Amino acid sequence: MTVAGDDVSRSRPEVRTRSGSLRGSLEAGVAVFRGIPFAEPPVGALRFAAPRAVRGWSGVREAVAFGPPPPQGGHFGMDALARETVGEDWLTVNVWSPDPGPGAGLPVLVWIQGGAYTIGMSGLPEYDGGRLARDGGVVVVTFNYRVGPEGFGQIEGAPANRGLLDQIAALEWVRDHITAFGGDPDRVTVFGQSAGGGSVAALLAAPGAAGLFGRAVAQSAQGTFFAPELAADITGACAAELGLRATVADLSGVAPHRLAAAGDAVGAEAARHGGRWGKPALRSVTFSPVVDGAALSVTPWQALTAGAGRDIDLLVGHTRHEQRLLTALDGLLGQVGEDVAAQTLDAFAPGPDGARAYRDAHPEAGPDELHELVLSDWLFRMPTLHLAEAQAAAGGRVHAYELTWPAAPGMDGVLGACHGLDVPLVFGNLDRGQPAALIGTAPEAEDLSAAMRAAWTSFAAQGDPGWPAYDRDRRLVRLFDAAPTVTAYPEERSRLIWRDHAFPVLPLLQRGNPEGQIPGR
Template sequence: MGRGRQPQPAATALRFTAPAGTFTARRGDGVVRATGIRYARAERFAPPVPEPPAAGVVDATSWSPACPQPPAPELELVVTDPMGELVADEDCLRLSVTVPDDADPGSGLPVMVWVHGGSYVSGAGDAPAYDPAALVREQRVVVVAVTYRLGVLGFLGGHGRPANLGLLDLLQALRWVRENVAAFGGDTDAVTVFGESAGADAIAHLMAADGARGLFRRAVVSSAPLGLSRGRARMSDAMAAEAASLPATGPVAAVVEAQARVAARARRYGLAGAMPFGTQYGSPPLPAEEELEAAWARSAPEVDLLVGTNSREVALFVALLPPAARLARTPGAGRAVERLVRALTRRIYARDAERLARRHRAAGGRAALYTLSFGGPGALPGAHAIDLPLLFPHRPTWAASPLLAGIPWEEVEAAGREVRRVWAGFARTGEVPADVPPFLRVDRG
């Protein structure tokens, strides 16, 4: 078993009464948490159906289960005990709300809805690596963490099955937030979606999605692999053909076990095959690929955007491949590896972040573009996911990470306070504060 966070004793329980029902929460660590709340249900390979209001009092003191997913040994190399005590359950359409311990329904606090990453195949909203307590305590915001369907269950359609189910899950979660978050002290007119990696990619696509209008006012898109999002139709079709025989009922373990076989069909499709599962254009709620930019333009005046990348995203993936890591430490070859890191970081992440910011501004929206380069001796400065321990400083998870090697935890905490201040400031105002830390470069347009 892992070493995840445990529910607080029942003596600390509180209640929130919202349109969706009355929820028993728990106080601890300077915050109050209502966890594992259903926002929808779904049959396998079917769209989500909103959860009706609950009768009676709902116990919201258990973590949201994770979507069933194959093992991810690479996560164990980056974080300690990445899933903690979370269980996996196909009935995973849940969210958790964390508020300052003195919040009440009239507080009107900014709301930040977290969409986790993991290449659309791994992770969970309540994973310890995303513990929002520090962000909530320091910045007096409400954080809602969403768990949604992944992999073949959530991000592969075709051959008679709907695509983008995980994206539809997120839309349903945002509808729940709009209808209920005021009861937890949140301001429904100040909802910011924020996410990293695949979570950020999902947010960028929510900005173009049918049915998303009015569900959020601001978006933080961090390290989105938008360079892999186009030209995927043939790859997705090949994967869908492989997945067509997967059962729509019965034990989910057989579906999860088959996911590697389905993903293997993507290998012949070049760089896009590095993230085989993802959004599919032309299937609800997304427009056809050729209509994507027009859809983004329509939403731009209504959504403030903070978009950016870390300076050396691909350095993490080099470090996780032993032959490449050894090569990177060789003086002559190391320089060539570094050039490759910079080139692929631009190709997969930075170039399209810049394009998104430019298009957003041209269409009448406000957009700030950032580059984050935090790191230190022996660590992986500017690597993919280096922003996560800054936003969510759960020490048991992050202290031993190679991302932070050689960096005293006190420096991580100090840098994290700055990043949390900037992110929460954007959530309040739609603008990046004038004073930002030296490792964060911002183009305000």
């Protein structure tokens, strides 16, 4: 770190990387470098291509502003946010370091944001890494990756999983450059939530990511992985919205925001494709990693069962009421009737007797709770738990947790421990960004956030978050609540219902296949 004799120079730390020198800013004692390119802009001839290593530069590059986000869908106004920042350098990283310099040797936490593989940008205030870096003594890295059709559309003439390839390229950048920021490239932990957690799971299975991280944290991992045929059919529908085919030749001339909007249009009408797309259509899940035989040959659960993560320390967990916020966003909170609950159980519960198994296991549950339980389990809770089960079965080390503290106490806890609540708690950003609205003014939030940050940074530093490892006998997990405890996994009824489910690759279905029909439609 360059320290000059005056206050202005001290507030502008500099580092020298292999690509060139960078000048950042000093914020609350943490050196911050934003908008550092890790790959060439994926536009023009490089659009829909695998990421290409960035060229170096001469002189000192200013690194004080986030790079422009990738084109994306309009959920939560993200498309408008993306278009506010002009430029094509979509693939950039940001670094927060409490001790920049090649000799510090600090643990590194690399964050992958979620957003259903359709939205997401690293420059959101909830992902500010300053507090996590400062209080935990770690280097925090965030980055952009391509989403929606740009990143996960199955396009003829283009490699699949371009968003996943971007993530691998960002991790390669960390391996090659993080020493300059005080990080230890041999102590890299990748962590992510929702689609970011699903991405972490995918990276555990991806041969191209081997050796790029030694620890991994999957928070509420999204469990959808597509067959190439399903991904191609969905992307074909997106191209058809524009009167085109899903080929590089046809789509390369389409403005990125128009292609993202076409993805939104297909997502909004996904349910009518249920006969071909099956369960993803019912939840408007239009993009996911593709098990294509190249970037991914098997699902994460298959990979972990076979021992792919045996040498990687793993921390996994979910919130108790994953679905509840999503139900509220659907306008159905407190409005789910018996007919909707029955349709949901028939569509998503595993096996031919899954719906009956839920009703037998939860005789006290009304339609709202049954709807919430099975959707929470299908998309987030059981895919995440099965990562722990697979890792433990293969002899790898894994720790597990569940967040049970209820969100937004000012709303009488109606949202419960909902999806996304863990993000502000883990980063410590309790008063900024959209997820902070879930926190409210609860006084215990600070203590809970401190406990989660301490666990994550301890895991990054030592591989131990502070409670016993998960095994298939005791199944001990940490419950994060106002008074955190360690206990046997509390969602035992769901675990038993899903214990024989393999979370297979989601296929393209034939019209008329009962598994692909939408009950009640």
